[in-house]
Amino acid sequence: MRGTRRVRGAATFGCIVWLAICGLIGYVLYKVVPVKVSTSAFADFLQEEAAFGSIKSPAQLQAEILAKAKEMDIPVTRDNMSVKRTRESITVEAHYEITIDFFNGAYKYVWKFDPVFARPIFNV
Numbered sequence: 001m002r003g004t005r006r007v008r009g010a011a012t013f014g015c016i017v018w019l020a021i022c023g024l025i026g027y028v029l030y031k032v033v034p035v036k037v038s039t040s041a042f043a044d045f046l047q048e049e050a051a052f053g054s055i056k057s058p059a060q061l062q063a064e065i066l067a068k069a070k071e072m073d074i075p076v077t078r079d080n081m082s083v084k085r086t087r088e089s090i091t092v093e094a095h096y097e098i099t100i101d102f103f104n105g106a107y108k109y110v111w112k113f114d115p116v117f118a119r120p121i122f123n124v
Contacts, residue, residue, distance in 0.1 A: 031100050035111065039098070042074050043115045046092050050117040053090035058083040061092065069094075091118040 045068050049061055056064075061083045069076035074096065081094040093116040100109045 028102070031102060035098055035100060038072050038074065039113050042069065042072055042076075042094075043113075046094065046115055047117045047119075050090055050092040050119040053083075053085065053092070053119060054121040058085050058090075061090075065092070065094070074098075085121070087121070089118050089120050091116065093117070 046065065049056075049065060053061060062078070062081070065081060065083070066076065066078065068074075075098065076094050076096050080096055082091075084091045093114070095114050096112075098111050098113070100111060101107075102109065
């Protein structure tokens with residue numbers, strides 16, 4: 001019976017600290033995961049465009065990439081992307097930054113992305 005006397009249901013300081021840490025991790029994930037998902041989807045799109053580069057002109061590829069970037073709210077412009085085509089390969093690259101604000105601007109993290117995809121051209 002002696003062991004049941006000490007059980008009061010009160011939270012200790014350690015429990016409050018762990019809850020605060022879990023809340024902080026959840027908040028960071030809430031801010032970072034959507035950015036990572038959208039940039040990964042954009043990188044997949046760039047890779048797909050590079051794979052089908054043999055049937056499209058570089059200007060057409062660039063226009064499609066810029067349209068997709070605008071649709072996905074990725075800050076890519078004509079200045080920070082390039083589509084290079086040679087006889088053997090096509091290279092698609094984009095260089096951009098996304099700023100993530102934490103705690104209403106108290107801390108800002110600049111995440112830099114530099115996807116580069118080079119694929120061989122198979123003439124059909």
